[in-house]
Amino acid sequence: MTFSLDQLRRCTVAVDLGAARTRVHVKHSGLVVDEPSVVAVNTFSGALIAVGAGAERMAGRTPAHIRVVHPVTGGMVVDIEMAQRMLRALVGEKVRRAWRRRPMLRAAVCVPQNADPLARRAAVETLAGVGARRVELVDAPTAAGVGCGLPVEQPEATMILVCGATTTQVAVLSLGAIVSAATVPMGGDTIHHTLVQHLRNHHELLLPSHAVRPLHIALSDAAAASSVPTEVHGRDVVTGLARTVSVDPQDVRNAVQAPVTALIDAIRSVLHNCPPDLVADLAERGMVLSGGTALLPGLDARLRESTGMSVHIAEDPAGCAVRGLAAMMEGNARPLTVHGCR
Structure with a gap:
């Protein structure tokens, strides 16, 4: 389906789920998360040991009962459960409480331009698992182009x-x-x-x-x-x-x-x-x-x-996609039409 920039302006959270780093921008608060997309989990208990930079430092150095997981590959979520747990841990309890107070919370997320319906659905389910009631999908090249100016x-x-x-x-x-x-x-x-x-x-x-x-x-x-x-x-x-x-x-x-x-x-x-x-x-x-x-x-x-x-x-090429999402979300981009699904 197609949607207008007006729908993106109703979003509160912009997320760039990259294979290397995850970035989260909250409207009127700025960039609140910029961490590696990595999770360290205990294979015996299933408990999270570390996320982000802490988990990245463990890669290649863990004992047998600790597994380092990359839930995002090529901009597509390949492990929905781990991606949800990673996002919950990265955004922190304070931000999650603010999200829960907004029953109609909307989120915008980047997806690769060639993402198939399953990959798009995985991105939607990942954001829905952390409190989003509606998710708008934006092709990464479009978001990055806006972020580059x-x-x-x-x-x-x-x-x-x-x-x-x-x-x-x-x-x-x-x-x-x-x-x-x-x-x-x-x-x-x-x-x-x-x-x-x-x-x-x-x-x-x-x-x-x-x-x-x-x-x-x-x-x-x-x-x-x-x-x-x-x-x-x-x-x-x-x-x-x-x-x-x-x-x-x-x-x-x-x-x-x-x-x-x-x-x-x-x-x-x-x-x-x-x-x-x-x-x-x-x-x-x-x-x-x-x-x-x-x-x-x-x-x-x-x-x-x-x-x-x-x-x-x-300028700051790594943050172009989330900057573009934030610009469209906060009304700082000119009208344009993008493609996505709900």
């Missing part, structure tokens, strides 16, 4: 990339709706796993999570131009002992070639499906990167080189 309501093209942890959504917007879009399984986690696998295959080294960050920096153009090797510390696959290796920045760039190429192909496909007039607009305006992975070193330069378009990184 793009004129998505105008009859001209704007291209936005929502670069998440597990997927990247590429969309061209015009007149408040998506004209052409595609989703590619390329995100921060994809780059992370690709680099870990590269070190295992070529250097027989197992990397802890925190050791991958220096390799991200090696992806930048400055690091590649300097050709200064990057040292990383990990565990030797054969001996099990700690070992340090030097990695050439060019090898790191070659390792992530496949996922980045898939993203470039998705951009070309989206442009191919756009009317010529909108493509002409994009030739002048270029594209805008939003989402946490937009800050990946060297990504904007690689897209600029491969597409010939100008590439801009939004």
Whole structure:
């Protein structure tokens, strides 16, 4: 179904359920939650041990009876019960009491542009489980476009990339709706796993999570131009002992070639499906990167080189989607039509 901006203005809570982080904006109160979308649970008793940043620090360090759960993948809720428990714990009792005093509480939540009915229903049930009586669904590219300050309501093209942890959504917007879009399984986690696998295959080294960050920096153009090797510390696959290796920045760039190429192909496909007039607009305006992975070193330069378009990184790209929802909810966005379901 379609709904107007007036329906979003009746909402009190805006939620961005991302694979990496969950953000909750309450009308007139601002951003009240910005935490990792992670839950640590005791498998024996089922009790929550930690949520958010506390649970994220436990990943890879837990005993057998503690399980670290990621209830959201690719912007879609894959474990409704855990997502509800996570939200209840993150928002706190004070906010929950305020919600319960509003029997007609409405919430707005971002969903991927290609979300199927089951994924949309999962998002609705998750918010209903924490007190929402009605849930409005907004496509993430539309919300992010509004949050970036793009004129998505105008009859001209704007291209936005929502670069998440597990997927990247590429969309061209015009007149408040998506004209052409595609989703590619390329995100921060994809780059992370690709680099870990590269070190295992070529250097027989197992990397802890925190050791991958220096390799991200090696992806930048400055690091590649300097050709200064990057040292990383990990565990030797054969001996099990700690070992340090030097990695050439060019090898790191070659390792992530496949996922980045898939993203470039998705951009070309989206442009191919756009009317010529909108493509002409994009030739002048270029594209805008939003989402946490937009800050990946060297990504904007690689897209600029491969597409010939100008590439801009939004201010605070990770918070664009929830900012856009909040702007529409608080009446700070111009009239537009978005698509969703109840």
